[in-house]
Amino acid sequence: MYEFVSGPLVWVAFIIFIGGSLYRIYNMLSKSKKENVVFPHMSLKHSLASLVHWVIPFNNQYMRKRPIFTIISFAFHICLIIAPIFLLAHVILWDESWNMSWWTIPEAVTDWMTIIVIIGCIFYLHRRLTDPVVKNVTDGSDYLLLAITALPFITGFIAYHQLFAYKTILIIHILAGEIMLIAIPFTRLSHMLFFVFTRAYFGSEQGHVKNSKDW
Amino acid sequence: MKPTIVKREPVVDEALDQCEARLTEEQIEKVVNEVIDKETGGRLWTYVNTCIHCGLCAEACHWFLSNDRDVSYAPVTKVKDTIWVLLEKKGKVDGAFIKRCSEIAHTECNLCRRCGMYCPFGIDIAYMLLVVRRICAKLGMVPLYLQDTVHSHAATMNQMWVKPDEWIDTLQWQEEEGQGFVPSARLPLEKEGADIMYSVIGPEPKFLAQLLGNITVIMKVAGLDWTMPATAGWDNSNMAMYSGDFEIMARVERLHHETAQRLKVKRIVMGECGHAFRGAEYDGPTWMGWMKPPIPIVHAISFYYDLIKSGKIKIAKKAKGPITVQDPCNVVRNGGLGDKLRYIMNAVCEDFVDVTPNNRYNYCCNAGGGVINVGPPWKKKRVQGNRIKAEQFKRTGAHTIVTPCHNCHSGIEDIVDFYKLGMHVKFFSDILIEAMEIPEHLKPKEE
Ligand code: HEM
Ligand code: HEM
Numbered sequence: 204m205y206e207f208v209s210g211p212l213v214w215v216a217f218i219i220f221i222g223g224s225l226y227r228i229y230n231m232l233s234k235s236k237k238e239n240v241v242f243p244h245m246s247l248k249h250s251l252a253s254l255v256h257w258v259i260p261f262n263n264q265y266m267r268k269r270p271i272f273t274i275i276s277f278a279f280h281i282c283l284i285i286a287p288i289f290l291l292a293h294v295i296l297w298d299e300s301w302n303m304s305w306w307t308i309p310e311a312v313t314d315w316m317t318i319i320v321i322i323g324c325i326f327y328l329h330r331r332l333t334d335p336v337v338k339n340v341t342d343g344s345d346y347l348l349l350a351i352t353a354l355p356f357i358t359g360f361i362a363y364h365q366l367f368a369y370k371t372i373l374i375i376h377i378l379a380g381e382i383m384l385i386a387i388p389f390t391r392l393s394h395m396l397f398f399v400f401t402r403a404y405f406g407s408e409q410g411h412v413k414n415s416k417d418w
Numbered sequence: 419m420k421p422t423i424v425k426r427e428p429v430v431d432e433a434l435d436q437c438e439a440r441l442t443e444e445q446i447e448k449v450v451n452e453v454i455d456k457e458t459g460g461r462l463w464t465y466v467n468t469c470i471h472c473g474l475c476a477e478a479c480h481w482f483l484s485n486d487r488d489v490s491y492a493p494v495t496k497v498k499d500t501i502w503v504l505l506e507k508k509g510k511v512d513g514a515f516i517k518r519c520s521e522i523a524h525t526e527c528n529l530c531r532r533c534g535m536y537c538p539f540g541i542d543i544a545y546m547l548l549v550v551r552r553i554c555a556k557l558g559m560v561p562l563y564l565q566d567t568v569h570s571h572a573a574t575m576n577q578m579w580v581k582p583d584e585w586i587d588t589l590q591w592q593e594e595e596g597q598g599f600v601p602s603a604r605l606p607l608e609k610e611g612a613d614i615m616y617s618v619i620g621p622e623p624k625f626l627a628q629l630l631g632n633i634t635v636i637m638k639v640a641g642l643d644w645t646m647p648a649t650a651g652w653d654n655s656n657m658a659m660y661s662g663d664f665e666i667m668a669r670v671e672r673l674h675h676e677t678a679q680r681l682k683v684k685r686i687v688m689g690e691c692g693h694a695f696r697g698a699e700y701d702g703p704t705w706m707g708w709m710k711p712p713i714p715i716v717h718a719i720s721f722y723y724d725l726i727k728s729g730k731i732k733i734a735k736k737a738k739g740p741i742t743v744q745d746p747c748n749v750v751r752n753g754g755l756g757d758k759l760r761y762i763m764n765a766v767c768e769d770f771v772d773v774t775p776n777n778r779y780n781y782c783c784n785a786g787g788g789v790i791n792v793g794p795p796w797k798k799k800r801v802q803g804n805r806i807k808a809e810q811f812k813r814t815g816a817h818t819i820v821t822p823c824h825n826c827h828s829g830i831e832d833i834v835d836f837y838k839l840g841m842h843v844k845f846f847s848d849i850l851i852e853a854m855e856i857p858e859h860l861k862p863k864e865e
């Protein structure tokens with residue numbers, strides 16, 4: 204079982220993740236070509252300006268207006284992306300099977316980063332249950348996305364600390380990780396793929412076409 | 419997803435009710451899919467697939483903030499209750515649903531694009547609600563008064579059923595009014611090859627003719643070579659853009675630009691109006707595939723900025739006392755003229771008090787986007803939907819609010835009235851005409 208989920212299934216997950224992402228981006232671009240405004244409105248300068256103002260924390264009025272949210276959101280996303288890539292256990296696996304390895308972050312740090320991601324998920328869940336606006340636009344899919352995001356981190360944490368049933372938890376962890384990778388292109392987790400494009404377009408429309416700014 | 423709880427005082431709008439009774443589900447399904455397949459593309463698809471349902475856009479909307487944070491007014495709710503359902507059900511909805519779509523898109527959203535600024539992805543909710551309006555318009559689901567203005571555009575090529583002779587008469591009368599200030603002032607009609615064609619919105623000759631007198635004086639003092647058309651094409655306003663009837667929108671914009679081309683002018687200068695600028699500069703040209711206006715279009719704010727900055731118009735006596743301003747979304751947040759507006763306000767006012775939030779962060783007036791044009795049945799909701807605007811003005815302690823936009827002007831007059839602010843609402847040119855220097859040789863000779 205372990206061999207299967209940590210072998211062929213990893214392949215499958217990565218192929219679907221990368222292939223699916225490329226397909227979704229291709230789809231978005233070809234649908235955008237159908238519209239006469241999208242490409243003519245794009246401007247590199249204003250796209251970059253928009254990204255600079257929205258990728259750096261507190262670099263626009265709106266993020267400053269919601270400081271707690273901004274801190275949690277950035278901490279969550281930074282840890283979510285950085286921890287798994289530079290995790291010692293993951294890099295060792297890459298090294299074993301592909302003979303490639305890179306820089307790693309001390310395990311004590313990635314352990315904390317994992318906790319931050321889990322706290323982030325709890326924060327999002329709390330908003331979903333209590334903020335009337337968010338609650339009103341929530342359905343099963345939103346909880347499912349949160350679960351897909353949280354599960355690899357929760358199980359990774361349990362496995363790392365060997366809290367119980369190490370072998371089983373590790374299998375569940377790997378499965379959860381694979382599910383997340385597969386889900387990214389085909390659910391609203393694709394916001395990861397589209398973020399750059401939606402910002403670039405809005406930044407261009409506001410800046411290049413409407414002589415204003417989007418930050 | 420659970421349905422949104424919507425509490426509204428009932429409003430009777432005959433056009434919506436009759437349309438609901440008439441629509442069949444087959445018609446609806448056909449039109450919804452037609453619009454979505456043929457007229458939308460990457461933007462709608464990406465926005466719907468990216469929105470993470472985080473609700474951050476709610477904080478942007480004056481409707482939401484003014485109605486004690488009633489979630490049914492939050493921007494994301496407005497798309498949830500309209501386009502999400504239309505997409506999910508592939509247009510299989512009933513007439514009552516389309517009626518609610520029109521109420522949301524035509525009467526509860528000003529397309530002011532403030533929410534796009536609050537969304538971390540820059541998802542343009544206003545665009546999606548314009549798509550909803552488009553669907554409604556193709557189904558004939560448009561509030562009565564708004565549709566009347568569209569009919570007027572279609573029949574007369576102006577918004578207010580102004581007849582050709584009334585137009586000329588008004589211009590002649592206002593030329594005479596202007597001559598009271600500056601006897602040699604002229605309002606030149608049909609002058610081919612002039613530098614500037616000046617265009618206004620339909621309500622100017624109808625209700626606010628003094629603005630035409632003002633411009634007659636300003637043009638003379640600044641020594642500019644200008645003209646106005648004697649034919650249809652003089653009206654730069656466009657309510658069809660807001661009802662969703664883009665075919666008529668395009669006819670209006672085309673005639674406006676072609677009139678300028680016929681007069682062989684170098685640029686079009688337009689009066690103080692936000693949505694007219696949007697239509698002439700953006701929505702018209704992009705819908706017709708021109709992308710840019712063939713002849714540059716200059717909004718009154720830029721025009722006055724140039725005149726004052728270059729010294730063509732000098733200020734003799736600044737207006738007294740605290741005066742504040744409204745930033746029209748369509749020329750400030752979505753037109754970048756906020757700094758110029760502040761420059762000209764400081765130039766003509768002794769004590770200009772800014773609002774907070776200001777400039778492109780400002781709240782919408784709640785009249786724009788065609789919302790004031792849906793008429794009296796919806797007025798109460800509109801005025802109550804912008805309490806925060808009243809509170810914002812109250813904090814300035816100003817005696818006058820300058821609104822360089824016609825919709826803002828009317829909407830803010832209603833707000834001043836309803837919340838008993840006791841402030842005056844003026845156009846910039848009203849202040850300028852009092853403040854500017856009229857050179858000795860242009861002044862009326864005393865007998
Ligand atoms: C797809 C194949 C994956 C494999 C084979 C895998 C394997 C592992 C292994 C072996 C560990 C170490 C457990 C230990 O220390 O004993 C681990 C930990 C971890 N994994 Fe994965 N993983 C995968 C995917 C993912 C994904 C997609 C994520 C998150 C996006 C993730 C997040 C983590 C985290 C955060 C930890 C460490 C938890 C901590 O230190 O507290 N993993 N993983
Ligand atoms: C570079 C890539 C990414 C960017 C720029 C990004 C951006 C965002 C933004 C702007 C939000 C809106 C709310 C907030 O600011 O927190 C958000 C929410 C969220 N993102 Fe991401 N994201 C990225 C990658 C990911 C990935 C890879 C995942 C998980 C697989 C993820 C999971 C989530 C979750 C769970 C939420 C909260 C949803 C909720 O409110 O329930 N994000 N993201």
Ligand code: SF4
Pocket residue numbers: 478479480481492493496526527528529530531532533534543544782
């Ligand atoms: S009124 Fe303005 S802020 Fe509110 S939903 Fe419409 S565009 Fe967004």
Ligand code: SF4
Pocket residue numbers: 468469470471472473474475476494536537538539540541543
């Ligand atoms: S802020 Fe943007 S992503 Fe969040 S709910 Fe509103 S539109 Fe969707």
Ligand code: SF4
Pocket residue numbers: 528529530692693745746747748749781782783784785786787823824825826
């Ligand atoms: S009427 Fe005035 S403030 Fe309101 S949407 Fe237009 S430009 Fe905005």
